Amino acid sequence: MRDEQCEKGDIGMAIERRPLREQIKDVLLERLGRGEFNPDQPINEVHLAADLGVSRTPLREALIGLEREGIIISERGKGFRFAPMSPQEFRDLTTIVATLESLALELSPPEHLKRIAPELLEEAHAFSAPQAELSVIERYDDEWHDRLLSGCRNDRLMDLITTLKLTMHRYERVVVGDRQVLERSAAEHEKIAECLVGADLPGAVAALKANWESGMHRILEKLGAPEGA
Amino acid sequence: MRDEQCEKGDIGMAIERRPLREQIKDVLLERLGRGEFNPDQPINEVHLAADLGVSRTPLREALIGLEREGIIISERGKGFRFAPMSPQEFRDLTTIVATLESLALELSPPEHLKRIAPELLEEAHAFSAPQAELSVIERYDDEWHDRLLSGCRNDRLMDLITTLKLTMHRYERVVVGDRQVLERSAAEHEKIAECLVGADLPGAVAALKANWESGMHRILEKLGAPEGA
DNA sequence: ATACAGTGTGCTGTATACAGCATTCAGTAT
DNA sequence: ATACTGAATGCTGTATACAGCACACTGTAT
Incomplete structure (x- = not known):
């Protein structure tokens, strides 16, 4: 952790100082994404702080920061x-998230959507291309959605969507690497983009919701969960 | 702060121990609701901790907890x-919030809505009654909306709505006590309830959104903000 | 008068210490 | 063998200490 800090004194380099708690949050999220921690796993503050090379205080602060995002839970006496x-x-x-993304799409300026629609369609096509590298594919979905909603100027909404997606990534990791699943995702992206190219916003919104709905079913299937409510 | 803790050893009383940070959060929210703190006001941790009778550590933890809820912001070196x-x-x-409440209403079981619709209508009428006390009126809006959405079983959604409303209460305090404004609110509640009594969910959803829209305009007017985007 | 550098002060962010709590283990009674 | 009680241990929540940072003020140069 300490090795990752910028060296003080370097000339010409913008020194960005972030609280340790923010840096710890990033590291924990990254490790979580790599499957290093299990759902419902208790956290031993002393051990983890030693592992990260920091004291317990910023670690606790980081954990409280992640609590509101639904990634960590706490209980008095049990940590x-x-x-x-x-x-x-x-x-x-x-x-x-499907509802909030749909709202963000609806709030996007039409001229912006008109401008990016061809790019979105092209990228959905490119994703389907068999030569795309798997490691590129894994990040494709988030970036495509980010670009889709890049016109929305409701900052709180975009912040909220980002936060909620952090929590959902724990589930989505189950299907990462499943090429067939992701190809279906690309076909759905094409559908959304085609609607936007045709200036059919309600159609695009419906296709976006369908994209989330089918994605949910794919992941629930992988989790071995029943389809019912 | 310490005086508010339960005495250890009382017989027959369930001892609920909550972390100090949660208790501090509640106190801060209450004081904020009473107008004791101003927007953009810096927080001196040493002074506030002394004022609350705790050390800085749980206060910082409480503030970090409130940060995610949009009530507190932090910047390194400036606290x-x-x-x-x-x-x-x-x-x-x-x-x-209008979008999320509408979603919650749509997710509510129809039989539940059918059952509570008459109560909702009655309460909207009761609110219009001139004999209602002003202090009762002030809490009316939140409670009415809570009951309206009491059938929604999406826990994360209800949690999210509650959280977002915490942030919004800072703004709504501007109009608390304005009887005319709140009477218009009740008329809008009646409209929503009437749609539910008539089993017209889309109509109720539209009326709910209109309720938020007009509430927004009322508060923006009080804030002296222009109507444009 | 204005701009710049240095110093002092108060505050912030983090590390460490300590008291209390939750859990586990050992001993005793039935 | 099982149940209960008390002690030990590890961990959590909070208090306190300390180093570094941000800002205000003072003195000096132009």
């Missing part, structure tokens, strides 16, 4: 733990 | 401050 995962939670989150 | 208020932020939040 912090990684949040459990459940199919119901995933359904709940998907419903919310 | 914490109460979030500024801006008409644009209020617009953004209102748009989000």
Whole structure:
């Protein structure tokens, strides 16, 4: 952790100082994304702080920061733990994010959507190309959605979507690397983009919601969860 | 702060121990609601901790907890401050909450809505009654909306709505006590309830959104903000 | 008068210490 | 063997200490 800090005194380099708690949050999220922590796993502050090379104080502050994002839960006397995962939670989150992304799309200026629609379509096509590298594919979905919503000027909404997606990434990791699943995703992106090219916003919104709905089913299937509510 | 803790050893009383940081959060929210803190006001941790009778550590933890809820902002080297208020932020939040409440209403079981619709209508009428006490009126809006959405079983959605409303209460305090404004609110509640009594969910959703929209305009007017985006 | 450098002060961010709590283990009674 | 009680241990939540930073003020140069 300390090795990653910028060296003080370098000339010409903008020194960005971030609180340790923010840096710790990033590291924990990265490790979580790599599967180093399990759902419902208790966190031993002393051990983890030693592992990260910091004292317990900024670690606790980082964990409290992640608590509100649904990634960590805490209970007095028992400390912090990684949040459990459940199919119901995933359904709940998907419903919310689909609605919020749809809202962001609706709030986007039409001229902006008109401008980016061809790029979005081209990228959906490119993703389907068999020569695309798998490591590129894995990040494709988030970036495509980011670009789709890049016109939305409601800052709180975009912040909220980002935060909620952080929580959902724990579930999505189940399907990373499944090429067939991601190809279906690209076909759905094409559908959305085609609607935008044709200036059919309601159609695009409906296709976006369908994209989330089918994505939810794919992941629930992988989790071995029943389809019902 | 310490005087508010339960005495250890009382017989027959369930001892609920909550971390100090959670208790501090509650106190800060209450004081904020009473107008004791101003938007954009810096927080002196040493002074505030002394004022609350605790050490800086749980206060910092509480502030970090409130940061995610948009009530506090922090910057390295400058500490914490109460979030500024801006008409644009209020617009953004209102748009989000209106959408999320509408989603919650749509997710509510129809039989539940059918059952509570008459109560909702009755309460909207009761609110219009001139004999209602002003202090009762002030809490009316939140409680009415809570009951309206009491059938929604998406826990994350309800949690999110509650959180976002915490942030919005800073703005709504501007109009508390304005009887005329709140009477218009009740008329809008009646309209929503009437749609539910008539099993017209789309109509209720539209009326709910209109309720938020007009509420937004009322508050923006009070803030002296222009109507444009 | 204005601009710049240095110093002092108060505050912030983090490390460490300590008291209390939750859990586990050992000993005793039935 | 099982149940209960008390002690030990590890961990959590909070208090305190300390180093570094941000800002205001003072003195000096132009």
